[in-house]
Amino acid sequence: MDPKSNTPSIQGLRWPQPCHMVGDNGSTPGTVRNLRTNDLGGVIFGCKNVTMKECLAKQLFGLPYAHFSYVCKIGPGLPLFLFNYSDKSMHGIFEAASYGQMNIDPYAWTENGTERTQFPAQVRVLTKTPCEPLSEKQFMTVIQSNYYSQKHFWFELDHAQANNLMLLFKPLSVPANFMKASFSSDKTNLLSALVTTKWKRIDGQENTDKIGDEIERKYSPELRKMDKFESIDFGNYEKLDNARKALSNVQYEGDIEEKIMDLDDNVQEHYLITNLHLAGENPLLDQQSKDEASFPNLEKVLHEPKMISIDHASSSLSLKDCKIDDPVPCIFPETCKRNILLPPSMEENRSTSDLQVNTELVEIIKRLTARTEELEKKQAESNKELQQLRGDVKESERMVQGLRDQINTLESRLHSSMLQGVTYMEECPEHEKVIYLIGGYNGSSWLSTFESFSPFNDKLVPLKPMSSARSYASVATLDDNIFVLGGGDGNLWYKTVECYNHRKKEWTSCPELIRPKGSLASATLDHKIYAIGGGDGVSCHSEVEMFDPMLGRWIYNQSMLHKRFATAAVEHNRILYAVGGYDGKGYLTSVERYDPREGYWSRSASMNLKRGCHSLAVFKDKIYAMGGFNGETMVSSVEILDPRLGSWMMGEPMNVPRGYTAAAVLGDAIFIIGGLQTTNDIWDTVEYWKEGSGWTICQSKTLGKRCFLSATSV
Incomplete structure (x- = not known):
């Protein structure tokens, strides 16, 4: 469950997000580009200052459920980036160390690790190249096409964007004042440079105080007593380069002086040889010459390897060939050329x-x-x-x-x-009462199925499927036809409409909705079909579209007073009722009614409890609102509206909480089929209600797990 988006989620699903919101670690549901796996060149993850440390320490990035549609396409080696919402900075360069999965760490980014994470779409990472962070002004030009609003952008990057973004990053380097002090003969300057340098950690924050305070506390007495370094010799260029990188990137937690002395030891040998060679053959240098030779130009040390070349023949000379009274003693007599009389x-x-x-x-x-x-x-x-x-x-x-x-x-x-003695494409006998089940999700696949289900006999008969997988859709009946409106397949929202004709026993395409939408409601009134509310993953709609067979197309009708996503609607006594839903900010108790004789929507009595993703049915002149999601959890509560009294009453609750179910009235009972129990559990049971008997659960052997489906008993 994603409480920030107030939309329930389960593993493996791309959920419709009502609006653009920011999670606790800065992750933004938003919408997605739906790049194919071959076209995905990189992914941006989100964080804030309070969660960035954990992201880097655990080498784990995460996003809300809504992003799993493309996080699941991440494979090892894919370039990744980390966007800090606190200061609008982009960090890199990282790469995936695993495939994108759900709940690698189910308790990440939560207080004391005791609650389920809000960001389960996760991937393990490793730091490919520690770099200076980029400001939004720097990187926005590269991903300009990803901005779908002034401040919000898609996290999926194609190959060109990922490559261009990586080119913007500059590797972290050792601060200039430390490099200058490290080649000075003054040890005090070196330690002082460490104290005053603003070291940048990988997360982009400055770590001056911790290092400075530690050095001042431990080394201030020594700084006052110290005059000069002993003669320091530099060499072993590979180790030196590694040491510099380490000094520029890590957070020092150990003994600073010990790290400095390690650096001194690593560069001892080759620098002495270079120093001796630069001095030439004269064994008696004056003091000024010695000082200049002791610390050669860094450019020469790093880029003139010929200076450390020692003639192999000189290595056979013995210790006795060295002069003991030289101003600078020979540490490596076997290879020293300075104090040897060469032929x-x-x-x-x-x-x-x-x-x-x-x-x-x-x-x-x-x-x-x-x-x-x-x-x-x-x-x-x-x-x-x-x-x-x-x-x-x-x-x-x-x-x-x-x-x-x-x-x-x-x-x-x-x-x-x-x-049952029934073959494919054969309807059940006319006298047998059935519920038609349309599409949905079974925990692993989005379904295009169309089946007749007899709950009394637990019989499920497959009929001709739809042309494509369809969930979050709405169903309406007109004459002898079943219309299925909008919805999606977990990646795309549809504006298509399909119609099943009982006589011809086949599906045909119908005029499309004006724009794509899912989690909408629909009802039939005065031989017209109304598509009510819904959303497209970015925004929630208050609009109402109407299909008039005489016109042969969808047109806008009077809009509702509120935006309603994951709402439900019914027709009762020639009046449309739109009940509950999500308006982009929270779940609603409000109800609206539309009387075509008045031509506008007006407020009706509100429910007692908030709910969306619920089911609605008309039974014996009353309207029943059952189950759904209240913004925090699935509910089992039932409310009943008697239009003549004008108020909602609490009814007997269902046996289990569930939402995104299918509901239908069959005979003298209301049936609730499948649905979600929690964020990861899908029901395979049927529950029905009869007056005087209450709610009863039936275990079905033929139905299987199913949610996000549509149903009708006509």
Whole structure:
């Protein structure tokens, strides 16, 4: 259940969202682009300052249920980004470390981890490249086409958008004042730079106080006593580079001085060799020369590998060849060239040898660069093939599921034929009372089924299915036809209308609604069909469309006073009643009535309790509102309106709470079929009510789990 969107959700479903809202971790339901798996190049997840730390610490991102339609398409390696709603900044670059799933951590981003998470559409991540965050002004140009309002954008990115967004990011770097101090001979400056530097964590927040206070507390006495470093020697460039990156990205929790000394130890050896070589052959340097040679230019240390080249022949010289009284003692006598008297031939050939080594290094670098480019190109091709294979696998899974559905349908038909003597496309006998069940969702598939169900005999007879899967639809009857309006398949909202003719026993396409919508209500009045309220995943509607067979098309009729999504409506004594629903802010108790003789909607007596996703039925001149969702949980309550009295009374509640059911009146009973119990449980039971007997539950062996379906008993 997503309390922020006030819309119930279950695992694996894309839920219609009444309006644009922000969850506790900054996630935004909104609407979706519905990119295919092959076209999905990246995904943006949302957070706030209060949830970002947990996102990064757990290496886990999450969104509300409504986003699972594309989170389920995420596979390992897909680029991901994290948008912080608190400061409107984009963080990256991350990549998926798992497939998108439901409830990897069912208690993430909740207080003390004791409640179910509001953001179950989750994926595990790893940090591909820690980068400086982007402001909205920086990244909005890249995803401009994703903005569906001034401040709201879709989280799905195509390949071009994902690549262009990654190009905007700049890797985190060590602060300049620390780099300057690290190549200074003054240890006090180095520690002071650590104290005063504003280190940026991966989450983009500054972490100055923690480091500064810790260093001041532990090292202030030493800073006052210290004058100079001992002679520090730098080298081992790969370790040095790794150390710098670590210093720029981590949050220091240990001993700062220990980390600095680790850096000193890692760079000891090669820098001394470089220092000695730069000094030349003269063993007696003046103090100024020593100072200049002790800390060479960083550019040379990093980019002139020839300076650390030592002639292999010199390595055979012994310790006794070194001069003990040199101003700078020899630490590596076997490789030291500064204090060794080299033969004249070696002195003459030194520059030639250095040039040869440098040329060889350049050639090696060129070959490695070319090889790297070749490997990157092959990697890109492999990634493209992998994405295509993933798409093929998804398509194969859909085909397999479709075949399974067909097998189940055929087995059900065969079973029904054997038990009931009824074959496909044959209606039940005229004297047998049945309820027609249309579409819905069974926990794994969106259904296009059309079946007759006899609750008295627990018989389910498959009839000719609709042209496409359809849920959240509304049904109305006119003459000898059953009309199914709008709805969707879990990814798209429909404006299509299908009609089933009992005599011809087939479905035909009818004029379409003016715009796509689902979770709407419908009723027939004066030989016209009314489509009432509903929504399209972005907004809730108060509009009413009317179909007049004489005109052959849908036209707008008088709108209701309130927006009503997941509402219910009936016709009673030539008056339409629209009851409850969701208006984009909350669930309603209000009721409206439309009398075509007046030509406008007016307020009627309100219910006692809020409800939407409920069922409505007319039984013995009274209107029954049953079950539904009250904004927090499914309910079992029942309210009854007697139009002559003009007020709602509480009736006997159902045995179990349920919403998104199908309801129909058959004989002297009201039947409630299937529906949702909780966010993850779908009912496979039938419950019926008779005067004097109350509510009774029947276990059906043929119905199976089903919700979001439509029904009619005509």
